[in-house]
Amino acid sequence: MKPGLLSRLNSAWAWVLLLFLVAPALIAIPVSLTAKRFLSMPNGTYSLQHFHNLFTSPEWLSSFAQSAVIAVSTSALATVLGTLCAIGLWRISSRFSELVRAVLLLPLIVPQIISAMAFYRLWIPLGLLDSYPGLILAHTILATPMVLITVSASLANFDPKLEQASRNLGASTGTTIRRVILPSIRPGVIAGALFAFILSWDEIVVTLFLSKFNVYTLPRRMWNGIRENTDPTVAAAAVVLIAITLIAFALSLILSRHRAKARQN
Amino acid sequence: MPRLQIPKLHPGWLLVAPFLILLAALYLGPILNIAWLSFTDPEPGLGNYEKLVTSDALARILWTTFRICLVTTAFSVTLGYCIAYAMIHAGQGGRSRMLVLLLVSFWLSVLVRTFAWLMLLGNHGLVNDTLVGTGIITRPIAFMRNELGVLIGMVHYMIPYAVLPLLASMQTMDSRVIAASRNLGATGAQTFWRIYLPLTLPGVAAASMLIFILSLGFYVTPAVLGGGKVLMVAEYISVQLLVTLQWGTAAMLAVLLLLGVLALLWLMSRFMKLSVVFGGSTR
Numbered sequence: 001m002k003p004g005l006l007s008r009l010n011s012a013w014a015w016v017l018l019l020f021l022v023a024p025a026l027i028a029i030p031v032s033l034t035a036k037r038f039l040s041m042p043n044g045t046y047s048l049q050h051f052h053n054l055f056t057s058p059e060w061l062s063s064f065a066q067s068a069v070i071a072v073s074t075s076a077l078a079t080v081l082g083t084l085c086a087i088g089l090w091r092i093s094s095r096f097s098e099l100v101r102a103v104l105l106l107p108l109i110v111p112q113i114i115s116a117m118a119f120y121r122l123w124i125p126l127g128l129l130d131s132y133p134g135l136i137l138a139h140t141i142l143a144t145p146m147v148l149i150t151v152s153a154s155l156a157n158f159d160p161k162l163e164q165a166s167r168n169l170g171a172s173t174g175t176t177i178r179r180v181i182l183p184s185i186r187p188g189v190i191a192g193a194l195f196a197f198i199l200s201w202d203e204i205v206v207t208l209f210l211s212k213f214n215v216y217t218l219p220r221r222m223w224n225g226i227r228e229n230t231d232p233t234v235a236a237a238a239v240v241l242i243a244i245t246l247i248a249f250a251l252s253l254i255l256s257r258h259r260a261k262a263r264q265n
Numbered sequence: 266m267p268r269l270q271i272p273k274l275h276p277g278w279l280l281v282a283p284f285l286i287l288l289a290a291l292y293l294g295p296i297l298n299i300a301w302l303s304f305t306d307p308e309p310g311l312g313n314y315e316k317l318v319t320s321d322a323l324a325r326i327l328w329t330t331f332r333i334c335l336v337t338t339a340f341s342v343t344l345g346y347c348i349a350y351a352m353i354h355a356g357q358g359g360r361s362r363m364l365v366l367l368l369v370s371f372w373l374s375v376l377v378r379t380f381a382w383l384m385l386l387g388n389h390g391l392v393n394d395t396l397v398g399t400g401i402i403t404r405p406i407a408f409m410r411n412e413l414g415v416l417i418g419m420v421h422y423m424i425p426y427a428v429l430p431l432l433a434s435m436q437t438m439d440s441r442v443i444a445a446s447r448n449l450g451a452t453g454a455q456t457f458w459r460i461y462l463p464l465t466l467p468g469v470a471a472a473s474m475l476i477f478i479l480s481l482g483f484y485v486t487p488a489v490l491g492g493g494k495v496l497m498v499a500e501y502i503s504v505q506l507l508v509t510l511q512w513g514t515a516a517m518l519a520v521l522l523l524l525g526v527l528a529l530l531w532l533m534s535r536f537m538k539l540s541v542v543f544g545g546s547t548r
Contacts (some may be wrong), residue, residue: 004453006453006454006457007354007453010347010350010351011351011354011355011359013347013351014347014348014350014351014352014363015351015363017344017347017348017424018348018363018366018367018370019366020421021366021367021370021421021424021425022366022369022370022373024378024381024382024385024421025373025377025378025381026381027381027384027385027391028377028380028381028384031384039384040389041391041394081283081284081287082284084280084281084283084284085280085281085283085284085285087277087280088277088278088279088280088281088282089277089281090277091275091276091277091280092275092277092278092281094275097277097281100281100285103288103293104281104284104285104288106288106292106293107288107292109478109526109530110296110482110523110526111481111482111483111484111499111522111523111526112482112484112499113482113484113499113502113503113519113522114296114299114482114502114519114522114523115292116503117299117502117506117515117516117519118292118295118296118298118299119291119292119295120506121295121298121299121302122291122294122295122298137291140287141287141288141291141292144284144288148284173276198372202374202375202376204375204376204485205484205485208503209503209506209507219374219376222376222377222380223376223485226376226379226380226383226489227489229383234380235380235384238374238376238377238380238381241374241376241377242373242377245369245372245373245374246369248372249368249369249372253365
């Protein structure tokens with residue numbers, strides 16, 4: 001059946017929309033190259049001074065480092081907790097455990113402002129405000145459901161008979177998880193770790209409430225820069241973030257193609 | 266002495282326990298505490314909920330939030346439908362190229378995107394400068410610090426979230442139905458309006474509710490592009506907490522927001538298995 005005229009028009013329209021989704025972010029590139037000292041489009045003269053500022057200013061560098069520390073710790077913690085959870089729920093799989101699963105996914109759907117409020121309320125008496133453990137704990141609670149989802153998706157394709165076989169041959173629960181289950185759900189675990197990292201690396205609403213002076217993550221500094229709306233260093237930071245996103249995305253594409261090929265062979 | 270009956274617990278719970286306990290203690294507990302607070306702070310009673318009726322400011326904020334969420338949902342789902350439809354009907358290569366663009370926009374930081382809109386839509390932003398420069402308009406159009414700016418930013422953010430559940434519902438459709446409709450003499454447009462669209466309505470409903478839920482609590486884009494002029498519930502809550510320190514009012518609004526989200530989620534689960542929606546939108 002040949003696609004009709006309307007269908008072809010819609011297809012062109014869809015491409016316009018997809019470009020609308022991606023293209024606006026590119027404006028950060030010319031703005032970051034402006035020779036002026038305030039946020040503006042460069043008119044004729046270009047300069048790399050704002051990138052120079054980004055990579056030499058102690059504030060921006062420390063924010064990069066802090067975000068990296070928090071995101072890596074969050075990703076590690078969330079991956080362990082989420083994977084254990086997913087395997088546990090998969091093995092139980094009763095009506096009740098599905099209910100528990102829904103509860104465990106709540107942090108993904110509860111508006112972030114309410115999550116921020118809840119953490120803020122509890123972190124004050126616990127003395128966790130404005131500290132690494134405070135932010136890492138909060139981000140871990142937000143990110144673990146993401147790992148739970150990706151690992152559960154992998155487990156759905158895993159044959160439970162393999163687990164029974166392993167246990168019948170005398171392997172303990174720990175050995176079965178390590179040697180039989182984990183290797184077959186590795187793609188889900190890796191995807192979960194990646195998502196958890198990005199969530200924490202990019203998280204701003206909860207961070208706005210929980211950080212102040214000691215901890216000043218990259219999103220927090222960008223938020224300030226956007227609010228003040230003057231220093232073009234923000235544009236340079238945005239360009240770096242776009243580049244990191246594209247690299248991470250390309251890597252994940254290559255990884256998944258690689259896996260698909262390996263499966264075919 | 267009668268023996269205590271201890272129900273046998275599945276050993277799998279041992280694996281679930283660490284996160285379940287963490288979540289209950291550090292997340293669900295404080296949320297319940299907030300609900301409690303809405304009835305007790307500053308004094309016990311329904312005083313905070315009374316403000317819903319007595320305060321004009323609150324009523325205006327709730328109405329603004331509702332209106333913006335509704336318009337955002339309508340635009341995001343309609344535009345998302347066009348994209349999903351084109352993706353389903355594109356060839357293998359076209360579809361994967363479209364998917365790449367969609368996922369890249371998913372992965373782009375919300376702060377980067379908000380910053381980009383700030384640069385594009387300002388009075389001396391690229392859009393206005395271009396329009397003035399080419400003589401199409403003489404005075405810059407106010408795109409920002411009003412609802413138009415908030416809507417542009419929000420629709421831009423939400424479209425990918427709408428596409429994924431729509432794709433899922435279009436993929437599961439039996440394409441023979443369409444072929445049958447064409448064979449029986451219906452035109453392409455008739456087939457779309459009378460067969461295709463009705464069959465994908467559950468997906469449309471699920472996508473709409475997902476977007477509405479996400480929009481209700483959205484903070485970053487409205488706060489920046491609204492520039493303090495367009496106040497939605499999430500921003501109002503943060504002002505109550507950080508500036509005026511009125512926990513009671515903030516708690517009441519949080520309870521309201523949460524109830525709204527949970528009700529919509531329940532409604533959504535009647536149209537589509539939630540695992541389909543969440544499995545797709547893992548961001």
